[in-house]
Amino acid sequence: MQNVLHFSVSLSRTRDGKKKNLLELIRKFKSVFHHNIDITMTNQSDYKLTIISHNAKGLNTPVKWRMAYKNYLAHHADIIVIQETHFKKGREPKFLHPHLTRCYYSSATNKTRGVAILIRESCPLVVHTSHMDREGRILLLQAQLNDKPITIVGIYAPNTKQSRFFSHLNNFVTNKKSGDLVVTTDFNNVLDVKLDCSSHRRDRGTGRANRALIQFLKDEYLFDIWRNLNPKQKDFTFYSSPHKSYSRIDLILISGTYLPYLYDSSIEPKTWSDHSPILGTLLIPQLQASRGKWRLNESLLSDDTFCKDLYKQINYYFKENCQTKQ
Known part of the structure; x- marks a missing residue:
């Protein structure tokens, strides 16, 4: 069995000049010993933002809640987007877990x-x-991360009239987004019929609906994070019993500006739902806090001892630095 050495290199407290030299040294090591050395470069100042997208096929029972959130929190998820919650509009729970107190919903008038x-x-x-639509299919959050605007979108697309829905989705997102996008979705359609389906299906990956879907991605400059990391691999998130085929219809998409921050993405095993959860992780650079301008604590001016000492120091300064030259 081949021995592998693992190195984890932290760059957060390394000066720029030394950091450049360190990175060059690491590249040389990897070029010579790449079969035996695994080097992971991390930055302690980066924030690891983990996102989960999952079609739950209903969360109306306490048993399902417990299974769901035990699974989600085991992945240390920061943002969890769930499709098919089946909560009735106006009857959504205020919060579903003590660690997940910020909850936003787009629900239908019935439990679908x-x-x-x-x-x-x-x-x-x-x-x-x-922002949400009336059908319980689109939920959009205008937010801020590290003082930068970001929009989080959750989508559950219909099985029918998809062309109309994707055109509506495009307009909805364009009119309400702010900053870069993170889109989590069950599209009920695929982007590439050859790679995202186990067998060719005429109802997916072709036709007007697919063209409208692809146009949405182009207009919003969105990238499929799992496909970006796995260009030729086949893996699936859903099995259709009537069609006897697997497909990858559940996706996490990000704006192109977030691609440099893409760290990982995976399709998790199916457990209590008929869809597989999708995980995505971004390493978001932390903004350094501004030092601001120095300002005198004015309360010190009411302290007689401080004022006497300050007066003495000012006199000393001018005496030493402003004497008339002979």
Whole structure:
């Protein structure tokens, strides 16, 4: 069995000049010993933002809640987007877990469809506004992360009249987004019929609906994170019994500006739902806090001892630095 050495290199406290030299040294090591050395470069100042997208096929029972959130929190998820919540409009729970107290919903008037976005209490995401459609299929949050605007979108697409829905979705997102996008979705359709289906199906990956879907991705400059990391691999998130075929219809998409921050993505095993959860992780650079301007604590001016000492120091300064040259 081949021995592998693992190195974890932290760059957070390394000066720029030394950091460049260190990275060059690491590249040389990897080029010579790449079969035996695994080097992971991390930055302690980066925030690891973990996102889960999952079609739950109903969360109306306490048993399902417990299974769901035990699974979600085991992955240390910051943002959880759930499709098919089946909560009735106006009857959604205020919160479903002590660590997930920030809950946003788009629900139908009956117990069908529904999208929820749950945000971990410790997540630095600040939500300003939420928007939802009337059908319980779209939920959009205008938010802020590290002082930058970001829009989180949860989508549960219909099986029928998809072309109309994707055109409506495009307009909805375009009119309400702010900043870069993170889109989590069950599209009920695929982007590439050859790679995302186990067998060719005429109802997916072709036709007007697929063209409208692809146009949405192009207009919003969105990228499929799992496919970005697995360009040729086949894996699936859903099995259709009537069609006897597997497909990858559940996706996490991000704006192109977030691609450099993409760290990982995986399709998790199916457990209590008929869909597999999708995980995505972004390493978001932390903004350094501004030092601001120095300002005198004015309360010190009411301290007689301080004022006498200050007066003495000012006189000393001018005596030493402003004497007339002979």
